[in-house]
Amino acid sequence: MLKERNEDEGDLARLEAANPVPPAVAPQEEAIDEGLAFDPSAKGETTALAPEMDKGPAVGKAKPEAPTEPEENRRHEAAPRSGRRPVVMAAGAVFLALALGAGALWWNYADHFETTDDAFIASRPIAIAPKVSGYVAQVAVTDNQHVAKGAVIARIDDRDYRIALSQAEANVAAAEAGVKNVDAQIAVQRAQVEARRAQVQQTQAALQFAKEQASRYAQLARKGAGSVQNAQQYSSQLAQNQAALKSAQAAVLVAQSQVQALQAQRVSAEAKLAQAQAARDQARLNLSYTVVKAAEPGRIVALSAAPGEYAQPGAKLAILVPDKIWVTANFKETQLDRMRPGEKATLTIDAYPDRTFHGHIASVQPGSGTAFALLPAENATGNYVKIVQRVPVKIIIDHPPEDVALGPGMSVVPSVRVDPSPSLYERMVAAFDRQWSKW
Numbered sequence: 001m002l003k004e005r006n007e008d009e010g011d012l013a014r015l016e017a018a019n020p021v022p023p024a025v026a027p028q029e030e031a032i033d034e035g036l037a038f039d040p041s042a043k044g045e046t047t048a049l050a051p052e053m054d055k056g057p058a059v060g061k062a063k064p065e066a067p068t069e070p071e072e073n074r075r076h077e078a079a080p081r082s083g084r085r086p087v088v089m090a091a092g093a094v095f096l097a098l099a100l101g102a103g104a105l106w107w108n109y110a111d112h113f114e115t116t117d118d119a120f121i122a123s124r125p126i127a128i129a130p131k132v133s134g135y136v137a138q139v140a141v142t143d144n145q146h147v148a149k150g151a152v153i154a155r156i157d158d159r160d161y162r163i164a165l166s167q168a169e170a171n172v173a174a175a176e177a178g179v180k181n182v183d184a185q186i187a188v189q190r191a192q193v194e195a196r197r198a199q200v201q202q203t204q205a206a207l208q209f210a211k212e213q214a215s216r217y218a219q220l221a222r223k224g225a226g227s228v229q230n231a232q233q234y235s236s237q238l239a240q241n242q243a244a245l246k247s248a249q250a251a252v253l254v255a256q257s258q259v260q261a262l263q264a265q266r267v268s269a270e271a272k273l274a275q276a277q278a279a280r281d282q283a284r285l286n287l288s289y290t291v292v293k294a295a296e297p298g299r300i301v302a303l304s305a306a307p308g309e310y311a312q313p314g315a316k317l318a319i320l321v322p323d324k325i326w327v328t329a330n331f332k333e334t335q336l337d338r339m340r341p342g343e344k345a346t347l348t349i350d351a352y353p354d355r356t357f358h359g360h361i362a363s364v365q366p367g368s369g370t371a372f373a374l375l376p377a378e379n380a381t382g383n384y385v386k387i388v389q390r391v392p393v394k395i396i397i398d399h400p401p402e403d404v405a406l407g408p409g410m411s412v413v414p415s416v417r418v419d420p421s422p423s424l425y426e427r428m429v430a431a432f433d434r435q436w437s438k439w
Helices: 003-019 028-033 040-054 069-082 085-110 161-221 228-289 424-438
Strands: 114-115 119-122 125-127 134-139 152-158 291-293 298-301 318-322 326-332 344-349 354-362 389-395 411-417
Touching: 040 326, 114 298, 134 228, 161 228, 326 411, 344 389, 389 411
Parallel strands: none
Antiparallel strands: 114 411, 119 326, 119 411, 125 318, 134 152, 152 291, 298 318, 326 389, 344 354, 344 411, 354 389
């Protein structure tokens, strides 16, 4: 039986070699090649061949089967679809060319700018603190309120300082009275000097008369016409007048010295007056310090003051964020080659994505950000990995908006134009606008 089975299989193989049968999956592969979906009805062809293969060796040439109706339909549908391939390829080529052109335009336009997302709004916040101690009597602002320069932030109880000012003013008045008293004494003493000088003149006149009398009676005594007693008497009067003159002159000197002493007292009184005035001015300042004011226009944040709180000198009551703000953009050091102060910048703030702000570069920091950190990087080590450093660039906002709140720490995306020449895209737009205006 095994031998007969092998002979039957050999006859079947020779029959298949003489009359090859198309594979059953050929219509499916053709349909896939032509872009058609597989038709389940084609399974009938495969099943139709199976009985013929089981019938054993065929006599003569096998008659080809007529194509079925589904196969005819697939052939008619594949013919027009195969003709659309060039159109699809041409459309793809056009799309690819447009994409490459748009990419080239975008690259040329982007090459005129440098941008970074490592940028934030910066300012110099001011800590509002009193210079004098006392209880807070009033808080005139609230959180996030905008204040003008000189606006009242808080008031401290000023009664003690008003009393101190009154006492200082009284001390000034007393010092001024002391100066005036010395001035009066100096005036009296100067009158005394003048009186002493008059006495000197009077003594000088008496001395002159005594000299003449003594000379006359001395001559008479020598001639015997007068007595010696008279001559001695007038000679004694002359000596007395001379002594009186010296005494009067000494009195003048004493009076003048007294004037100088009074003048020195006046200098001391003026110094006391100045000291009293300084104390009064300090008392006025201390009184004015009880009113805490804004040094610059800005917004109040982190308000901690409350009525009844005891404020110490230097203790923070609030923080003032000035209106003067700018953008600190940390560009990579490889982006600074064409970046210069004065170049224009376009700013996009994350908080207001639908608005565009404009500014310009004010300065570029001469060094990376890590170089001025509290603990700067130390690269003199054995393990060193080079990384691109970032350098802070200060960008001033032109005409800051007043209808929105901008403050330190808000994220910004600046775009700095480093090439002022128009890009290819801008030249194309300008040429189109000129042509459109002519039309």
